[in-house]
Amino acid sequence: MKNLILIEHPLIKRDLSVLRSRSTPNHLFRTTLRRIATVMAFEVTRDLRLRATSVRTPLERTEGYVLKDDIVIVPVLRAGLGLVDGFLDFLPEARVGHVGLYRNEKTLEPVDYYSKFPRSLGRSMVLLLDPMLATGGSGAAAITFLKQKGATQIRFVTLLAAPQGVKKVVAAHPDVKVFSTVIDRTLNRKGYILPGLGDAGDRIFGTE
Ligand code: PRP
Ligand code: URA
Numbered sequence: 001m002k003n004l005i006l007i008e009h010p011l012i013k014r015d016l017s018v019l020r021s022r023s024t025p026n027h028l029f030r031t032t033l034r035r036i037a038t039v040m041a042f043e044v045t046r047d048l049r050l051r052a053t054s055v056r057t058p059l060e061r062t063e064g065y066v067l068k069d070d071i072v073i074v075p076v077l078r079a080g081l082g083l084v085d086g087f088l089d090f091l092p093e094a095r096v097g098h099v100g101l102y103r104n105e106k107t108l109e110p111v112d113y114y115s116k117f118p119r120s121l122g123r124s125m126v127l128l129l130d131p132m133l134a135t136g137g138s139g140a141a142a143i144t145f146l147k148q149k150g151a152t153q154i155r156f157v158t159l160l161a162a163p164q165g166v167k168k169v170v171a172a173h174p175d176v177k178v179f180s181t182v183i184d185r186t187l188n189r190k191g192y193i194l195p196g197l198g199d200a201g202d203r204i205f206g207t208e
Helices: 010-020 026-044 081-090 119-123 137-148 163-172 200-205
Strands: 004-006 050-056 061-067 070-077 098-103 110-116 124-129 153-157 177-180
Touching: 010 026, 026 081, 026 153, 026 177, 026 200, 070 081, 070 119, 070 137, 081 124, 081 200, 098 137, 110 137, 119 124, 124 137, 137 153, 137 163, 163 177
Parallel strands: 004 177, 070 098, 070 124, 124 153, 153 177
Antiparallel strands: 050 061, 098 110
């Protein structure tokens, strides 16, 4: 599917199995998710543009590089928070915005409750982070929200996606690239990804 980029890596496959396991405790879930995020950050930023600069080594002057684009990382609360530190490891200069959404348990429609973005949103590359893409309602709504706030360059980074969610986000936002490490089989009647890993927010924060 155009605009869907699958990040495949042996270390991610190993770590994803740890995250899927129901017997993984919260602290191990958090550290494993953070480690996966660093590998994802490496792939998601592979084609970032550079600006040439000059750098003085202890011996002589040579060419160096800085990132051309400002980067804004936007986790979808809560579960997106689990990916933030892994991305900041590679992008320490990034600013961080937040968007708070939860799914209404009956309708599965997203409900927004918080947002805060840096002023530079409109001229930045925005990396929207949410480990779970299920029905696609939250992802599509978060992207619409970012666009209303002025964002023009958006990449949506998720760990685990259902086919229904990918289809929805890609159809609603054909200008946005979606990165995931795996596309799972389907959704159950309550909108949970199968086989999935359960409720990501609950497993990160121990609220299950
Ligand atoms: C989860 C997840 C996504 C959303 C995905 O959040 O982090 O935001 O569900 O589902 P969707 O694609 O069907 O919209 P949740 O609503 O459980 O909130 P939480 O992170 O605060 O637990
Ligand atoms: N949100 C989650 O955290 N997990 C799912 O399987 C679906 C939505």
